[in-house]
Amino acid sequence: MDRLKAEKRISELRIIIEYHNQRYYQQDAPEIPDAEYDRLMRELQDLESSYPDDNLASSPTQRVGAAPLSKFAPFTHPSAMLSLANAFSPEEIVEYDTRIKRLAKVDQINYVAEPKLDGLAVNLIYEKGHFVFGATRGDGATGEDVSQNLKTMSSLPLRMNNAVTNPVPDLIEVRGEVYMEKQSFEKLNRRRIEEGDEPFANPRNAAAGSLRQLDWKITSRRPLNIFLYGIGTVSDIRFSSHWEILQALAAWGFPVNPLIERTHDISGCLAYFEHIGTIRPTLPYEIDGVVLKVNALPLQDILGNVSRSPRWALACKFPAAQASTVIKDIIVQVGRTGALTPVAVMEPVNVGGVMVSRATLHNEDEILKKDIRIGDTVIIQRAGDVIPEVVYAVTSKRAGFEKAFLMPRHCPECGSDIVRFEGEVAHRCVNLSCPAQIKEHIRHFASRGAMDIEGLGEKISARLFDEKLIADPADLYFLTQEQLVALDHQAEKSVQNLLSSISRSKHPPLDKFIYALGIRHVGERTAKILTSNFGSVENLMTAGVEDLTSIQEIGPEIAQSIVEFFSEPRNQSVIKKFYQAGVSPQKKAVSVGGKLTGKSFVFTGTLEKMSRNDAKTLVEKAGGTVLSGVTGKTAYVVAGSDPGSKLDKAGKLGIRVISEVDFLKLFDGTST
Numbered sequence: 001m002d003r004l005k006a007e008k009r010i011s012e013l014r015i016i017i018e019y020h021n022q023r024y025y026q027q028d029a030p031e032i033p034d035a036e037y038d039r040l041m042r043e044l045q046d047l048e049s050s051y052p053d054d055n056l057a058s059s060p061t062q063r064v065g066a067a068p069l070s071k072f073a074p075f076t077h078p079s080a081m082l083s084l085a086n087a088f089s090p091e092e093i094v095e096y097d098t099r100i101k102r103l104a105k106v107d108q109i110n111y112v113a114e115p116k117l118d119g120l121a122v123n124l125i126y127e128k129g130h131f132v133f134g135a136t137r138g139d140g141a142t143g144e145d146v147s148q149n150l151k152t153m154s155s156l157p158l159r160m161n162n163a164v165t166n167p168v169p170d171l172i173e174v175r176g177e178v179y180m181e182k183q184s185f186e187k188l189n190r191r192r193i194e195e196g197d198e199p200f201a202n203p204r205n206a207a208a209g210s211l212r213q214l215d216w217k218i219t220s221r222r223p224l225n226i227f228l229y230g231i232g233t234v235s236d237i238r239f240s241s242h243w244e245i246l247q248a249l250a251a252w253g254f255p256v257n258p259l260i261e262r263t264h265d266i267s268g269c270l271a272y273f274e275h276i277g278t279i280r281p282t283l284p285y286e287i288d289g290v291v292l293k294v295n296a297l298p299l300q301d302i303l304g305n306v307s308r309s310p311r312w313a314l315a316c317k318f319p320a321a322q323a324s325t326v327i328k329d330i331i332v333q334v335g336r337t338g339a340l341t342p343v344a345v346m347e348p349v350n351v352g353g354v355m356v357s358r359a360t361l362h363n364e365d366e367i368l369k370k371d372i373r374i375g376d377t378v379i380i381q382r383a384g385d386v387i388p389e390v391v392y393a394v395t396s397k398r399a400g401f402e403k404a405f406l407m408p409r410h411c412p413e414c415g416s417d418i419v420r421f422e423g424e425v426a427h428r429c430v431n432l433s434c435p436a437q438i439k440e441h442i443r444h445f446a447s448r449g450a451m452d453i454e455g456l457g458e459k460i461s462a463r464l465f466d467e468k469l470i471a472d473p474a475d476l477y478f479l480t481q482e483q484l485v486a487l488d489h490q491a492e493k494s495v496q497n498l499l500s501s502i503s504r505s506k507h508p509p510l511d512k513f514i515y516a517l518g519i520r521h522v523g524e525r526t527a528k529i530l531t532s533n534f535g536s537v538e539n540l541m542t543a544g545v546e547d548l549t550s551i552q553e554i555g556p557e558i559a560q561s562i563v564e565f566f567s568e569p570r571n572q573s574v575i576k577k578f579y580q581a582g583v584s585p586q587k588k589a590v591s592v593g594g595k596l597t598g599k600s601f602v603f604t605g606t607l608e609k610m611s612r613n614d615a616k617t618l619v620e621k622a623g624g625t626v627l628s629g630v631t632g633k634t635a636y637v638v639a640g641s642d643p644g645s646k647l648d649k650a651g652k653l654g655i656r657v658i659s660e661v662d663f664l665k666l667f668d669g670t671s672t
Helices: 002-028 034-050 090-104 145-149 182-194 203-211 216-220 240-253 265-280 297-303 365-372 435-446 457-467 473-478 482-484 492-504 509-517 524-534 537-543 545-549 555-567 570-579 612-621 643-652 660-665
Strands: 073-076 083-085 111-117 120-127 130-136 143-144 171-180 224-234 261-263 287-294 312-315 322-334 339-351 356-362 375-383 385-393 427-429 600-604 638-640 656-659
Touching: 002 034, 034 083, 083 090, 090 265, 090 287, 090 297, 090 312, 111 240, 111 265, 111 312, 120 203, 120 224, 130 143, 145 216, 171 182, 171 203, 182 339, 203 216, 203 224, 224 240, 224 265, 261 265, 265 287, 287 297, 322 435, 339 375, 339 427, 356 375, 356 385, 365 385, 375 427, 435 457, 435 473, 473 570, 482 492, 509 524, 509 537, 524 537, 537 555, 537 570, 545 555, 555 570, 600 612, 600 643, 638 643, 638 660, 643 656, 656 660
Parallel strands: 083 312, 600 638, 638 656
Antiparallel strands: 073 143, 111 261, 111 287, 120 130, 120 171, 171 224, 287 312, 322 339, 322 375, 339 356, 375 385
């Protein structure tokens, strides 16, 4: 390549990479897989090395991540958060070791090796052992202040342990990776698809999108975790090795990945790389490689940094679990909420050791955005090493016979009209009697997170419906041994086990039963909230939109969905049938008609005569509810000592503020 062509390609690559940096770091919506991004970055690095120019300082090869979003307050890191150089093969790992031994003028280097989590890097500031700030990496110098969101993560300690061997420093920066486990990611995406929301592309995007919410309450409902792996600025303490830092972090109470190991030389690193690659599919979280760090801190200082990366650390990437195949057809599946999901039927191909022949395409908008057509050659990967997904179509291989996909106008299962509600990405069949919806509803009802009816899998429940033995979930409780034995001559022991499992599910926790009903927008957490506030299905069935929206966590859309569900005569009939079969959800005692019925309370500050839980119990026994935040519908704000911002908000909204003494008078008959 001559200089003119090289300069043109360098300019193109810088624009392309900057675009994908914004998609990845700022929008949490990448358009290309990591392997393709790494290939583009490596090509740019090689060209810049061969054809240097005056604009090198502005190149994405010289900078970390992307600028922080303006919707968050900026946070300047006390010390820079750098990116890591990459290696893509064992040979490159050995070359790295040879290079830094030559630079450091040593014959052997000890390393610390750790799994490379595919999450969101954060910087945490602790003063005198207390968490005070937390920010994303951003561009390495300035990140986004997400302190409130980080505080909602149960795995993150807000106060450090004062270990004997390592006293808590006055100031310390702790670096870590926020991630979401594979199982939690899949569960979150299933719920989002069922509710008509865009699914997250992968666990990394789910974690990043969850942490970068303006409303911390949304973050608190997402299953985020964190591993801490290093420090930046620290006062009062001196360490001699990276391994010593990790031991101190663990002693202070920070979660440190238990798979991190010390190695004596590069051969130990190669063995670790191979071992982690072998166990990678069994790990509960997503990793895309291994990180090697020079253990001795004085040696790190000698090696120093280059452009955006430290010389003393290396990211060793695993090969991407991707493959190429051809889409033979696109079919449509109908879920329990009536949402239509297009699914690619492909030529079977091995992806990461698993034969894959189908992959979800999520919705029509996703197909149009990726321009995927029947007959296309496509690149597929197993998202999170589990879920097959189509990454993109290889348009250069089109021969002209490929066909665009059109969403059907009528349900493929029942023939009813298909609708798309305003603001939703999903097309839906609105026929409540649609066989596909009923089958999915029955499967959901019996699932582990709901009624947990062991032995009632997808195939058996579908067969029971097809044979007209059941028409809804309540019919499960009227099945007989004779009916099940006659079904494909099922073994009597299997039949008895299934009937026993169905019988055991007759007395479920109320929140499980509410979730099992399959009310649109009501997931497991919302079911718990409804249980806490209403205490029985009967109370919930009679609740109006205003009753529901008075609960802090219930918005108008969820409230309307609940009211519509219980207003539907078919659903009322099914619930009545449950009771006739002896299904009795375990109720939570809630006083109905008490002196505080319809009144909601918010507590702020420290109570002196009782705990918050005791105060909440008093309110609920009297028929009232306790909210986590102040709204215009709050009846009382109870202010203890050192009240917080809730007191100010109550003043702005004109909400009545009472003391703890006045609060207690509500229960002894004395008016306030």
